[in-house]
Amino acid sequence: MKVLVTGGAGFIGSHIVDQLIADNLQVIVVDNLSTGxxxxxxxxxxxxxxxITSQELEVIFAQEKPDVVIHQAAQIDVRQSMLAPLQDAVVNIIGTLRLLECxxxxxxxxxxYASSAAVYGIPNASYIKETHQILPLSCYGISKYTPEQYIRVFSEQYGLNYSILRYANVYGERQxxxxxxxxxxxxxxxxxxNKPPHIFGDGLQTRDFIHVKDVASANVAALRSGNREVLNVATSQALSINDLVELLNEMMSVHIEPVYLPAREGDIRHSCLNNDRTKEVLQWEPQVSLHRGLLQTIHYVRNRMSIVSG
Structure with missing residues (x-):
């Protein structure tokens, strides 16, 4: 099987590529290196x-003839999407359309397709299922959801099989x-x-943090299952930002109080995705505990900082 990964030089994409290679699959990476x-x-x-918006894309498809496309390339900055919505749409919507046509x-x-929890907007339930209403609060959320609709129509029109994976808050090495x-x-x-972390708001807001290697394994699992499904890729474990700071203090053997700043307009108060359907359909579940994931991330950041300073 030959798999083409867009954004394969980036944070999540490079981990997906590593797992595909480990499974002895042929891998093609397309990345403009803007962030990768x-x-x-x-x-x-x-x-x-x-x-992915380039005409060269068709040449690559014609030459490589991939069996599967794993589409990770995107404009991911929520605030940038509000400042420059047209550019956000060009990358996330037009770029995906170019890939679908190819x-x-x-x-x-x-x-x-890598979608996002941002499509849901403000949740009306503690654990957001895939059937939750779609009401994005940002241009980024809109530009991640719109390709989902194009994918569905392309599937109905041309028989294209797909899996849409809506990610929770991904963290880890290479981010x-x-x-x-x-x-x-x-x-x-x-x-x-030894500097204080900045918390916007009171720190009681919660997020569902999932390690990048678990996201990568969900993509690999979707190669052979999850056909024509929309699935949450998450831990289904909510963690407050205050608790995150407390946990990091404990793990790093420090005691640093955060600095609280005004809450940012448009930030979602609570976000935690239900992963029951994903576990059932993909025969997948997160393997990296928060504790182990944070330890790996601390080690990664420490090494990166020492390389920069050295």
Whole structure:
């Protein structure tokens, strides 16, 4: 099986590539390196420095003829999506459409799409199921949900198989200091420098943090199951930001009080996804505990900081 991974030089995509290679699959990586890093691409993967909105994409599909597309490339900055909604839409909507057109033209068997908890907006339940109402609060949420609808129509029109995976707040090694998951890296970095982490609001807001390797394994599981399904990829465990700081203090053997800043407009108070359907359909469940994931992340940030300072 040959798998094309967009954004395969990035945070989540590079971990997916690693797991695919470990499973002895052929892997093609397409990444424009706007946020991805070339050194993160596994040496056994074939790499194309290409933007998903580029005409060159069709040449790559014609040459490589992938069996499956795992689409991770995206504009992921929520605040940037509000400042520049057109650019956000070009990358997330038009880019996905270009991939869908290439997939149909070159007979791709399955399309696996990285969506987001941002599509749900403000939850009306403690644990958000896939059937929850869709009411995004940001342009990013809109631009992640709109491709879901295109994928569904392409499936009905052309028979394209798919899995849509809605991620909770992903964290772990290789992550940049952006996004909801990036709060963990931001806190760890500050606390390693003996600086207080900044909390927007009272810190009682909760998030569902899932380690990147568990997200990668869900994508790999979707190669062979989860057909025409929309699935939450999450731990179903809510953690408050205050508790996150307390846990990091304990694990790092420090005692650093956070600085509280005004809550940011548009931030969701509580977000925790129900993963029951995903566990059943993909025969998957998270393997990396929060404690182990945080330890690995602390180790990663410490090493990265020592390389930069050295």
């Amino acid at each position: 890093r070339r050194h993160q691409v596994h040496s056994s993967a074939k790499f194309y420095p290409c933007d 997939s149909i033209q070159h007979h791709v068997q399955k399309f696996i 940049e200091l952006t996004g909801e998951g990036g709060v963990i890296l931001s806190f760890v970095q500050k606390m390693l420098q």
